[in-house]
Amino acid sequence: MRSVGVDVLVIGAGVLGRSIAFALASAEPGLRVALAGRRGAGASQAAGAMLGVLGEVTASGLHSRHGELRVRMAVEAAVRWPTWRALVHQHGERRAGGGPRARxxxxTGTFMLLNAVSARLDERAFTAVREAGRRYGLPVEDVDPDDVPAYRPLENDRALRALYLPQEAFLDARRWLAALDRALGALGNVVRTPAGELGATAAGYALHGRDAVFTAPTAVVAAGAWSTPLLHALDPDLTVCPVVAAEGTSVTLGAPAPLPAVLRTPNRAYACGLHAVPQADGSWYVGASAAPSLVPGATPSAGALRFLLDAALGQLHHGLTATAVHRLHHGNRPIGVDGHPLLGATSAPGLWVATGTHRDGLHASPLIAEELAAEILGGRPSAWLAPWRPERDLICDWPLAQAVEEAAAHHEALAAESRMRPPLTGDWPTALAELYRQRMEQTYAQLPEGFVLPPELAPLGYEHGPELAKLVTAHLDRRRRATAPATPRARGAVHPAGEDQE
Structure with a gap:
């Protein structure tokens, strides 16, 4: 079997892995990068690719320390997208011999709809979008719901209020991944290889593939929801925050009408809002369900698909009923068990991590790729990545009592979105709200002391409580056993390796 020496191994070929490989290889042409990954139910192929700042804002996120840091990252990523997109396409055009730029x-443009199938949680997010616009100097315009283009909901699902966010951008995610592939193909210092077994060596890391062993002093794990078992197999003593999955189902449908901008609701119970995103071929991408899970799922469920289509046909455009189903998407969004990303160096020499971005990965990819590449190549820590170090203490912006109340509000919002109608005899709404609160109190009580599950991940607690407790306890035990704080060891700049070795 051939032995191929490179400078950096990038493990994971989703949007973050491809973007990091591109940032490294384009910044230093003499650097040799191997990008490894397999096709599967990752997040990138199933993404809706809303490159939005305001669309993802929630009331709780806007008013928490780390939530505000995430919004600021989204603002910065939006600033970088035009230059990043132009650079990727320039390399791709070189690959195509100067042909026309691929679509x-x-x-740009997003219409946000606060409709009749909403709860107070949705309304709080809708209000927070306005506040975030004022705070960060981004335009937010009131519009009449009747003036929203390509919007034809059922009468009892119609929007009562609407906003227009003119600077929120969007992409066709699958076309963008193809653009990254063309750009990577134009770089002579990038080699693509299927996924293999990653191991540590005396000099760094080795990826054992079918036909070759790739070795490098530096490895970047950007394997999405599959990152935790890969890291544990590499070094069981690493105290990297565990990564869990948020399964999502979406679908591409024929167009009942031309869609000039994104249609979406505010973020909703446990999930992103219902949305329709224009695709490069004129079709509609409609998403997305969300189901937090401890391990990635391979296929969509009938319930998730039914819920999604019911919402889209009623709340966005009932003409979708007669359109063709072009493609069913299923993916697993990676998210740190504390609700936040894992970005940067670990305590193992030469080992870096880029995962846990949840719904922000594609939008934040230019920022993450450029900042991580600069750290790897220049050894200078990034202020943008500093809050999200992989071996940090688990982040907690929630007092326990407030987390219980917020999780109960998510559950109540889920009932509203599902059109659950309580009996009209007796005070059933109050009784149900109290029942949700009691369930969340029981859920949080069974988790390790000191760990407060982010409310958006509450289903992990009430559906997988014992397994979640075991996962977090094992992580906290590893942290306690560590003899010193988990800080990166000294690293110098990466320099190009020699030729391939047979």
Missing amino acids: DGYG
């Missing part, structure tokens, strides 16, 4: 479905 990636890029556009």
Whole structure:
């Protein structure tokens, strides 16, 4: 079997892995990068690719320390997208011999709809979008719901209020991944290889593939929801925050009408809002369900698909009923068990991590790729990545009592979105709200002391409580056993390796 020496191994070929490989290889042409990954139910192929700042804002996120840091990252990523997109396409055009630029479905404009199938949680997010616009100097315009283009809901699902966010951008995610592939193909210092077994060596890391062993002093694990078992197999003593999955189902449908901008609700119970995103070929991408899970799932469920289509046909455009189903998507969004990303160096020499971005990965990919590449190549820590170090203490912006109340509000919002109608005799709404609160109190009580599950991940607690407790307890035990704080060891700049070795 061939032995191929490179400078950096990037493990994971989703949007973050491809973007990091591109940032490294384009910044230093003499650097040799191996990008490894397999096709599967990752997040990138199933993404809706809303490159939005305001669309993801929630009331709780806007008013928490780390939530505000995430919004600021989204603002910065939006600033970087035009230059990043142009750079990727320039390399791709070189690959194509100067042909016309491939269409990636890029556009701007989002209509946010607060409709009759909403709860107070949705309304709080709707209000927070306005506040975030004022705070960060981004335009937010009131519009009449009747003036929203390509919007034809059922009468009892119609929007009562609407906002227009003119600077929120969007892409066709699958076209963008193809653009990254073309750009990577134009770089002579990037080699693609299927996924293999990653191991540590005396000099760094080795990826054992079918036909070759790739070795490098530096490895970047960007394997999405599959990152935790890969890291544990590499070094069981690493105290990297565990990564869990948020399964999502979406679908691409024929167009009942031309869609010039994104249609979406505010973020909703446990999930992103219902949304329709224009695609490069004129079709509609409609998403997305969300089901937090301890391990990635391979296929969509009938319930998730039914819930999604019911919501889209009623709340966005009932003409979707007669359109063709072009493609069913299923993916697993990676998210740190504390609700936040894992970005940067670990305590193992030469080992870096980029995962846990949840719904922000594609939008934040230019920022993460550029900042991580600069750290790897220049050894200078990034202020943008500093809060999200992989071996940090688990982040907790929630007092326990407030987390219980917020999780109960998510559950109540889920009932409203599902059109659950309580009996009209007796005070059933109050009784149900109290029942939700009691369930969340029981859920949080069974988790390790000191760990407060982010309310958006509450289903992990009430559906997988014992397994979640075991996962977190094992992580906290590893942290306690560590003899010193988990800080990166000294690293110098990465320099190109020699030729391939047979």
